[in-house]
Amino acid sequence: MEKNRIKILAFGQLTDHVASSGFEMDFVQDTDTLKERLYENYPGLKNLHFSIAVDKKIVNSNTHLAAGCEIALLPPFSGG
Amino acid sequence: MEKNRIKILAFGQLTDHVASSGFEMDFVQDTDTLKERLYENYPGLKNLHFSIAVDKKIVNSNTHLAAGCEIALLPPFSGG
Amino acid sequence: MPQRVLKFSKTMPDSSIFVHGAISADDIANAIQRLSEFQNIGAHSIFIGQVRSDAIEDQIVSAIDYAAYKEMAEQKALELISETVQTYQLNTAMVQHSLGMVKSGEICLFVLTASRHRKSSLEACAYLVERIKKELPVWGKEILEKGGHIWKKNTE
Amino acid sequence: MPQRVLKFSKTMPDSSIFVHGAISADDIANAIQRLSEFQNIGAHSIFIGQVRSDAIEDQIVSAIDYAAYKEMAEQKALELISETVQTYQLNTAMVQHSLGMVKSGEICLFVLTASRHRKSSLEACAYLVERIKKELPVWGKEILEKGGHIWKKNTE
Numbered sequence: 001m002e003k004n005r006i007k008i009l010a011f012g013q014l015t016d017h018v019a020s021s022g023f024e025m026d027f028v029q030d031t032d033t034l035k036e037r038l039y040e041n042y043p044g045l046k047n048l049h050f051s052i053a054v055d056k057k058i059v060n061s062n063t064h065l066a067a068g069c070e071i072a073l074l075p076p077f078s079g080g
Numbered sequence: 081m082e083k084n085r086i087k088i089l090a091f092g093q094l095t096d097h098v099a100s101s102g103f104e105m106d107f108v109q110d111t112d113t114l115k116e117r118l119y120e121n122y123p124g125l126k127n128l129h130f131s132i133a134v135d136k137k138i139v140n141s142n143t144h145l146a147a148g149c150e151i152a153l154l155p156p157f158s159g160g
Numbered sequence: 161m162p163q164r165v166l167k168f169s170k171t172m173p174d175s176s177i178f179v180h181g182a183i184s185a186d187d188i189a190n191a192i193q194r195l196s197e198f199q200n201i202g203a204h205s206i207f208i209g210q211v212r213s214d215a216i217e218d219q220i221v222s223a224i225d226y227a228a229y230k231e232m233a234e235q236k237a238l239e240l241i242s243e244t245v246q247t248y249q250l251n252t253a254m255v256q257h258s259l260g261m262v263k264s265g266e267i268c269l270f271v272l273t274a275s276r277h278r279k280s281s282l283e284a285c286a287y288l289v290e291r292i293k294k295e296l297p298v299w300g301k302e303i304l305e306k307g308g309h310i311w312k313k314n315t316e
Numbered sequence: 317m318p319q320r321v322l323k324f325s326k327t328m329p330d331s332s333i334f335v336h337g338a339i340s341a342d343d344i345a346n347a348i349q350r351l352s353e354f355q356n357i358g359a360h361s362i363f364i365g366q367v368r369s370d371a372i373e374d375q376i377v378s379a380i381d382y383a384a385y386k387e388m389a390e391q392k393a394l395e396l397i398s399e400t401v402q403t404y405q406l407n408t409a410m411v412q413h414s415l416g417m418v419k420s421g422e423i424c425l426f427v428l429t430a431s432r433h434r435k436s437s438l439e440a441c442a443y444l445v446e447r448i449k450k451e452l453p454v455w456g457k458e459i460l461e462k463g464g465h466i467w468k469k470n471t472e
Contacts (some may be wrong), residue, residue: 286442
């Protein structure tokens with residue numbers, strides 16, 4: 001993956017809209033910008049509820065993204 | 081067993097003082113009288129806590145005894 | 161459409177709650193296996209009582225010898241099971257208790273509650289265990305390693 | 317006097333909580349069997365999650381296909397297990413969750429908590445199940461008998 005790109009993992013219901021193996025996007029500075037881009041590229045995500053995890057921690061407010069960080073989109077959990 | 085006798089079952093700690101297979105006594109009218117007789121015949125029972133069951137129901141106040149009823153002396157339960 | 165919601169006997173009037181000696185892990189596996197037929201069950205909660213090798217006044221407990229007022233206990237157990245099934249809207253509940261000798265590390269009590277959802281099965285299991293400990297006429301005689309015995313007390 | 321209170325590893329950092337496909341009743345029996353070595357355990361509480369053949373809008377669920385954000389889930393599970401062990405002063409706790417296809421009637425979740433006394437094991441089990449359902453990044457895809465799928469929702 002090129003340095004100016006970021007890899008995004010997606011799970012659950014979101015995989016009806018994006019590849020379940022994950023996908024790449026141009027690098028963005030923070031999670032708020034990430035959400036905007038996601039909604040532009042995948043309008044189907046707008047009606048879905050999901051959290052964003054950065055390096056396996058769920059972030060609840062706008063968070064700065066470092067190069068090479070691991071981003072995951074997590075709809076409500078439904079294990080068990 | 082003769083008609084003027086009653087059979088009494090005993091369990092748990094009480095079997096350190098009376099036969100575990102149960103024992104017989106002269107018939108008594110009610111459970112208060114039964115207790116008195118028990119304490120006379122088996123003084124060791126005085127210091128032990130136990131309930132009396134008549135026909136498999138625990139009785140909490142003085143209860144009339146019918147001929148042929150089943151009496152059991154039950155120390156605190158300790159199953160499980 | 162085939163009948164999917166199978167009927168499960170809510171009590172087990174034919175079978176005794178008592179087993180001779182320890183309850184085996186295989187007995188428990190069999191009980192769990194049986195429930196897989198019932199595809200409307202979503203949650204089972206199980207409680208297992210195991211004999212501890214407690215130290216009592218410097219003496220080690222090597223086993224517990226259980227005795228029961230059997231007819232009264234069977235009657236009471238059925239009452240407790242059916243009350244729990246009704247209160248918590250369970251699919252089923254099972255109780256097994258040992259009689260006779262059970263060594264330290266062996267299982268003496270098995271309680272299972274099964275329902276559609278986790279909350280009712282979890283709450284029902286705790287409720288049923290509590291009532292069994294308090295209301296079943298069963299007594300445990302703690303056998304000491306060096307000889308002698310002490311009568312078990314349910315304290316908690 | 318021999319050492320009676322054996323040490324039990326409080327978490328299982330070497331082993332994954334995930335198993336491929338359904339959890340078998342035998343796996344559960346083995347876990348229970350293992351605990352008999354630990355004679356300071358007096359109570360195990362177990363929760364078993366079983367796939368229900370729910371009817372959703374007139375369609376029958378025949379299986380659930382589970383997926384997880386695996387590394388995050390393993391990390392979170394260890395965190396939840398060790399927090400539960402500490403809070404409830406347990407001897408040990410175990411969690412197993414299925415990945416991939418689990419058919420109706422099969423087992424997808426196994427949670428065990430073991431302690432000296434019943435109260436802590438029962439409360440810890442309910443607590444750990446609740447946190448697993450809410451906090452483990454795992455998703456269930458309900459596979460419909462006549463084709464298609466619906467994403468499982470944990471509602472209770």
